[in-house]
Amino acid sequence: MLLDLEPDETALFLDFDGTLVDLAPRPEDVVVAPRLPALLSRLQTRFGGAVSLVSGRPIADLDSFLTPFSSVAHGLHGLEGRDAPYAPVIRVKPPAALDWIRSGLSESGIGETPGVLVEDKGLTIAVHYRNAPDQHDAICTLLHDLAAPHADLSVLAGKMVVEVKPFGTSKATAVERALVLPGFKGRRPVFVGDDITDEDGMKAALERGGTAVKIGEGPSVAPHRLGSPADVHAWLDRLAGSA
Ligand SMILES: [Mg+2]
Known part of the structure; x- marks a missing residue:
């Protein structure tokens, strides 16, 4: 086909x-x-x-x-x-709320977990865990918690990656x-x-x-x-x- x-x-x-x-x-x-x-x-x-x-x-x-x-x-x-x-x-224009996510991620120390990669793309922040699949739940929960107070942000899950991005x-x-x-x-x-x-x-x-x-x-x-x-x-x- x-x-x-x-x-x-x-x-x-x-x-x-x-x-x-x-x-x-x-x-x-x-x-x-x-x-x-x-x-x-x-x-x-x-x-x-x-x-x-x-x-x-x-x-x-x-x-x-x-x-x-x-x-x-x-x-x-x-x-x-x-x-x-x-x-x-x-x-x-990047929403100011992304700075909260940036500092929240940094405080959480998730980027130090072996196999986890935090990728700051300026307008979005992605957390990859292809080399740490057991981190899926922890990363999803963390990003949802960090983004929850910010109506102008949304959380998007892909293949072995969770991303916070401006809503809409x-x-x-x-x-x-x-x-x-x-x-x-x-x-x-x-x-x-x-x-x-x-x-x-x-x-x-x-x-x-x-x-x-x-x-x-x-x-x-x-x-x-x-x-x-x-x-x-x-x-x-x-x-x-x-x-
Ligand atoms: Mg693709």
Whole structure:
């Protein structure tokens, strides 16, 4: 089963970690297939520019992994966006309440636990525990407790990561914003992702007459499924057509 798409009528929304690259124990350790940037460029040309990256990472992070490829992108779960390749990244103002989370995390000492990694992305703070899975409950409880008094913050759980972020944006925001851009407008959104946080983007795509592809195991609203990033590459390669 490889979903076929009409390149002139489709807008593609691609998650990064677990979708375009295999997950790694630490986010900075992901390995990008050498041919991936060129594959994405071909895909972008084929789809008339209507290819957007949608990630929990900052856009600068995606750029550093995929250089020289650049595209419309939404990072930090929709908190920052870029409306055209190589254009400046626009981000929302960080809520002051994030400083409370920062100091609460530091006081808790959770970052000192072996296998736990606190990643401060400026607009969000993520606590990764891929190397300390037994810390799941402790980290969830801690972050929910720290965020609870702050109505402008929300807690988002992903694969082996819990993140505190400003309330009100998600990967659905990325779909909504991109679909008003020239080059995306009027196209059918197709959202491709592997994680729980991608479900918002998938729902947004489905609500707008599009579809979604889930990578890997687990429940999903997506009508289509692929096994791994390697399968995604093969599928995108076919969609991109011959070079
Ligand atoms: Mg992912």
